[in-house]
Amino acid sequence: MGLFSSEIKTMDDLFVHTLRDIYYAENQITKALPKMIEKATNPQLKQGFEQHLQQTEGHIRNLDEVFKMMDKEAKGVDCPAIDGIIKEANEVAGEVDDKDVLDAALIAAAQAVEHYEITRYGTLITWAQQMNRKDCAEVLKRNLAEEKATDEKLTQMAESRVNVKAMQ
């Protein structure tokens, strides 16, 4: 989150800072996904990543809307967590030779990304509700629902076909 005491004094500050954390994260994800699309072999997985790239662009627009509602500038702050998660994802993408094992590793990496987003959106929604900002909470809930659906789809892919192929 790259927090500094000068910035974070109230829950309102913490909310905006965490919004900037996930804004940075979503933007980094739009840069990471094209590499994952390129590396994925399973057509269903490739298509899933392509669809999620479009969704991620929508999430950024939704976050722009929340910044407007809060009357704050839409900008990111350094987020070592997503940087670390994406670093791991890139390492997998570059270092595993076997196509099926690589697909399994890419799914695992993508699920780590999804879970980071799920936890951050969950936190932001709770805080927005407590701050009586239901308008912000409603927009954030749309992003959360899509992240959860993506994670669920990735679980189904991992359980059904991609890994089973890798075991053969």
Add this chain to the structure above:
Amino acid sequence: MGLFSSEIKTMDDLFVHTLRDIYYAENQITKALPKMIEKATNPQLKQGFEQHLQQTEGHIRNLDEVFKMMDKEAKGVDCPAIDGIIKEANEVAGEVDDKDVLDAALIAAAQAVEHYEITRYGTLITWAQQMNRKDCAEVLKRNLAEEKATDEKLTQMAESRVNVKAMQ
């Protein structure tokens, strides 16, 4: 995960590598939690972190058992993801002055840690089942159940009291 092509050729390799990733993560968490315990103000939160420290030590013992089952050396590999998540948690712990806002931030940081563990254990259990290593899956499920329960408890704390206090 710090993957290298020389190591990861099969799903078995990927499984052991990911086991070492979460082993490193659990060990880093045992180092991070005492600082979070020290910083937390709400007694319920402090106690929750203390309990989770004990659980984390149990998770490491469970992972030792899985390494034995796999006949592999129990050791960690660098995990930039957990390093990044903990870096954020430490920044929060050190940089927010207001006690109640700090508690809310600590809960959010702890939930990011839990979600990383939830995704990794979920992946490992799926792979273990597909590799017909139900013995490993059963042990890993115990860790996953405790991580999920901890995340749920943190959500309840965030929703019920800690944040509401911070809004006042």
